[in-house]
Amino acid sequence: MIKKILDTSTLDKDLLKQLDAYIMSLEGDKQEHLIHVLHKAQKLFGYLPQNLQLYVARALNLSGARVNGVVTFYSFFNEKPVGKYTISVCMGTACFVKGADKVLSRVLELTGMNKNEISKDGLFTVKDVRCIGACGLAPVMTINDKVYGKVKPKDVDDIIRHYRSIENESK
Amino acid sequence: MRVNNYSDLLAWKKRCPRKIDYQINVLICNGTSCMSSDSELIIKIFEKELKNRNLEAEIRAIKTGCFGFCGQGPIIKIEPDDVTYVQVKVEDIQEIVESHLINHEVVVRLLYQEPNQKDLVEKSSGMNFYKKQMRIALRNCGEIDPENIEDYIVNDGYFALAKVLQEYTPEQVIDIVNKSGLRGRGGGGFPTGLKWSLTRKQKANEKYVICNADEGDPGAFMDRSIMEGDPHSILEAMAIAGYAIGASEGLVYIRAEYGVATRRLKKAIEDAKQSGLIGKNIFGSDFSFNIEIKLGAGAFVCGEETALIRSMEGFRGEPDKKPPFPSEHGFRDKPSSVNNVETFANIPAIILNGAQWFSSIGTERSKGTKVFALAGQIRNNGLVEVPMGTTFREIVYDIGGGHPQGKEIKAIQIGGPSGGVITKDFFDMKIDYDSLISMGAMMGSGGMIIMDEDSDMVQIAKFYLDFTQDESCGKCTPCRIGTKRMYEILERLVNMQGTPEDLERLRILGENIKNTSLCGLGQTAPNPVLSTMKYFREEYEAYAYRTKKTTYSIDAKKCIGCTKCSRSCPVSCIEGTVRQPHYIDESKCIACGACYDACPVDAIIRP
Numbered sequence: 058m059i060k061k062i063l064d065t066s067t068l069d070k071d072l073l074k075q076l077d078a079y080i081m082s083l084e085g086d087k088q089e090h091l092i093h094v095l096h097k098a099q100k101l102f103g104y105l106p107q108n109l110q111l112y113v114a115r116a117l118n119l120s121g122a123r124v125n126g127v128v129t130f131y132s133f134f135n136e137k138p139v140g141k142y143t144i145s146v147c148m149g150t151a152c153f154v155k156g157a158d159k160v161l162s163r164v165l166e167l168t169g170m171n172k173n174e175i176s177k178d179g180l181f182t183v184k185d186v187r188c189i190g191a192c193g194l195a196p197v198m199t200i201n202d203k204v205y206g207k208v209k210p211k212d213v214d215d216i217i218r219h220y221r222s223i224e225n226e227s228k
Numbered sequence: 229m230r231v232n233n234y235s236d237l238l239a240w241k242k243r244c245p246r247k248i249d250y251q252i253n254v255l256i257c258n259g260t261s262c263m264s265s266d267s268e269l270i271i272k273i274f275e276k277e278l279k280n281r282n283l284e285a286e287i288r289a290i291k292t293g294c295f296g297f298c299g300q301g302p303i304i305k306i307e308p309d310d311v312t313y314v315q316v317k318v319e320d321i322q323e324i325v326e327s328h329l330i331n332h333e334v335v336v337r338l339l340y341q342e343p344n345q346k347d348l349v350e351k352s353s354g355m356n357f358y359k360k361q362m363r364i365a366l367r368n369c370g371e372i373d374p375e376n377i378e379d380y381i382v383n384d385g386y387f388a389l390a391k392v393l394q395e396y397t398p399e400q401v402i403d404i405v406n407k408s409g410l411r412g413r414g415g416g417g418f419p420t421g422l423k424w425s426l427t428r429k430q431k432a433n434e435k436y437v438i439c440n441a442d443e444g445d446p447g448a449f450m451d452r453s454i455m456e457g458d459p460h461s462i463l464e465a466m467a468i469a470g471y472a473i474g475a476s477e478g479l480v481y482i483r484a485e486y487g488v489a490t491r492r493l494k495k496a497i498e499d500a501k502q503s504g505l506i507g508k509n510i511f512g513s514d515f516s517f518n519i520e521i522k523l524g525a526g527a528f529v530c531g532e533e534t535a536l537i538r539s540m541e542g543f544r545g546e547p548d549k550k551p552p553f554p555s556e557h558g559f560r561d562k563p564s565s566v567n568n569v570e571t572f573a574n575i576p577a578i579i580l581n582g583a584q585w586f587s588s589i590g591t592e593r594s595k596g597t598k599v600f601a602l603a604g605q606i607r608n609n610g611l612v613e614v615p616m617g618t619t620f621r622e623i624v625y626d627i628g629g630g631h632p633q634g635k636e637i638k639a640i641q642i643g644g645p646s647g648g649v650i651t652k653d654f655f656d657m658k659i660d661y662d663s664l665i666s667m668g669a670m671m672g673s674g675g676m677i678i679m680d681e682d683s684d685m686v687q688i689a690k691f692y693l694d695f696t697q698d699e700s701c702g703k704c705t706p707c708r709i710g711t712k713r714m715y716e717i718l719e720r721l722v723n724m725q726g727t728p729e730d731l732e733r734l735r736i737l738g739e740n741i742k743n744t745s746l747c748g749l750g751q752t753a754p755n756p757v758l759s760t761m762k763y764f765r766e767e768y769e770a771y772a773y774r775t776k777k778t779t780y781s782i783d784a785k786k787c788i789g790c791t792k793c794s795r796s797c798p799v800s801c802i803e804g805t806v807r808q809p810h811y812i813d814e815s816k817c818i819a820c821g822a823c824y825d826a827c828p829v830d831a832i833i834r835p
Contacts, residue, residue, distance in 0.1 A: 072664050088542055089540075089542045091543075092525050092542055096484065096524070098472060114825055116354065126544055127544055127732070128734065129545040130701070131524075132525075132526035132527065133484050133485075133524075133526035134525060134526075149446030149447055150446040150641065150644070150677045150692075151446070151447045151603030151609075153691055154604045154605065154677060154683060154688070155604070159821075170392060174474070187526065187528065188444070188446035188448075188449075190262075190448070190452045191449070192259065192675075193261045193299045193603065193610050194264060195603060197264075204263070204264030205264065205267065207260070214363050
């Protein structure tokens with residue numbers, strides 16, 4: 058187990074180089090920038106597997122436990138791989154009173170999985186997220202950076218189909 | 229353009245393009261809400277149209293921040309005609325350009341229509357939504373291009389900073405803020421001037437100005453809109469705060485979820501640095517000030533100032549006990565003043581217009597205006613800014629337009645997961661910090677969720693508690709375990725497995741958590757439960773005594789016998805013949821709500 062965590066050979070070398078360059082570019086106390094480094098790492102790799110966390114820890118001269126503590130504290134960081142498209146259903150109050158739970162269950166039904174899992178085709182991950190501040194459009198869901206407002210459960214079918222068809226076309 | 233002194237700024241302002249230099253200005257909302265409805269594309273097409281028709285010299289398309297009228301987006305406003313178009317689609321642009329911009333004929337079908345009124349509103353100033361508003365913090369939102377520093381300068385941007393550096397000592401600045409009566413807009417309402425003077429008094433070689441932009445209350449989005457619509461006002465105010473407390477560095481701690489706001493802030497910082505409005509020896513004075521952005525990573529507790537500081541230092545965002553306050557030992561253990569985005573947005577206006585002007589607005593102990601985010605069961609979703617002391621009724625009915633289907637509004641939840649409910653008996657109460665506390669609610673950041681007669685208050689309370697117990701950082705026991713136990717009791721109640729004793733248990737536990745938690749999150753987490761229990765006790769009792777009706781039924785008087793409900797029912801428990809009233813076999817009903825959604829005449833009665 059420990060060997061596996063220490064093993065960074067599975068990580069993409071080019072991406073690691075980019076991460077190194079980012080860390081080098083940071084000014085002042087580098088340890089203070091841990092959260093920014095993790096943001097960068099997640100952007101590059103998509104998620105933060107444990108060997109990557111340890112890599113970051115070594116690079117910043119921190120303990121692995123400290124880094125893992127931070128990763129698990131903040132909901133923005135993923136320790137597991139995520140799909141190509143992250144579907145985030147807003148669970149803020151405004152969305153909740155307008156039926157966001159029904160939107161979420163329709164999304165889960167259509168993608169055939171549980172929250173925070175990755176779908177079999179590797180396309181989707183579904184999350185319920187904290188208020189994204191688009192309450193005027195409640196209920197809201199986002200797919201990567203695209204915001205969908207006033208979503209009805211039946212609209213979800215079209216939206217998911219749209220992304221699946223993009224994939225099929227690109228194949 | 230590089231500004232080295234006051235006259236440079238004045239000269240720059242004179243050269244900046246003004247709205248009156250153009251015959252027509254087309255203001256297009258580019259806030260997050262409207263962007264999701266293609267407002268970015270609308271802007272691009274507008275610009276292309278103007279170019280193709282050679283109108284660029286006479287007409288300017290400005291992509292602005294939020295107008296506040298989010299429920300009707302995307303919004304386009306035409307000045308100086310003062311016409312607002314709502315729910316504009318890409319295919320409407322051609323008509324707006326040809327009819328309004330060229331032939332000066334208003335496109336009537338895109339105007340806003342007030343509820344229950346036949347006439348369309350042609351002048352924006354005539355819209356009920358704007359009539360009772362007074363915009364100080366949002367003064368530039370929806371007016372200027374947030375990514376263009378010249379738009380800010382032409383509206384007296386950075387003149388407050390210039391005035392402060394030229395005319396006032398740091399003590400005088402603090403005195404002005406003190407006399408204005410400005411209190412923190414992020415929740416607690418701590419006097420801003422006092423916070424600054426406490427930080428100023430500390431002796432240290434380095435101090436920090438921190439902008440709390442970790443807007444986490446579900447249902448509140450005023451800070452996001454200000455950062456997206458008027459980022460320079462925050463930077464200017466932070467520099468003023470830096471001068472006042474003796475800091476040379478400012479940090480904005482912003483939620484990672486706010487992508488657009490972060491991007492615009494970054495651009496604003498770059499532009500301000502390039503112009504010398506931030507950086508070394510601002511306006512040729514001895515004062516130097518730098519601003520950086522720190523990203524959050526999704527933790528509600530980081531809105532609490534000590535947790536926020538821990539997070540900025542690269543740790544888990546766990547709060548510390550106070551005292552010592554951040555004004556003594558803050559970021560990097562140095563004295564730090566942590567102020568909220570909306571608080572900062574008021575500062576330049578206070579400096580330019582004077583403390584007396586600001587303190588003449590509002591109530592005795594709450595001065596100025598407050599931005600509220602209206603959401604939930606209300607016609608006009610969006611952001612409104614009103615003087616303190618405005619009543620709930622004015623906000624919900626006059627500005628908000630009441631319930632979208634005209635149903636009765638039962639309560640308003642204010643202050644998010646830390647706040648409580650205001651029932652309809654209190655809608656005429658004047659809103660300020662103290663009146664809300666006396667109601668067992670709190671201002672919080674100003675999110676108002678409107679709930680109608682169909683809303684189940686126990687479920688709402690459970691929703692908030694689910695949120696807080698999930699967001700509890702786990703450092704102190706009352707919050708970590710207490711909120712979990714409270715949640716379990718609530719869950720038991722709504723599953724009809726509770727007992728009447730559970731209500732008392734819930735209350736005592738709630739009081740204990742309030743009294744013994746370490747930080748603001750725990751100390752206010754029970755509020756939504758305690759407040760709904762106080763005002764809607766009968767709803768709790770219905771669950772506790774297990775008399776709550778949990779199945780749907782049909783109002784035979786309203787039913788037209790269209791059979792839509794029976795066709796939609798997944799367990800086939802609705803019977804009846806065509807054109808005759810239907811009925812639900814309540815022993816089989818699973819309360820899925822499919823019939824409710826299917827009914828065209830509102831004849832289904834919800835539990």
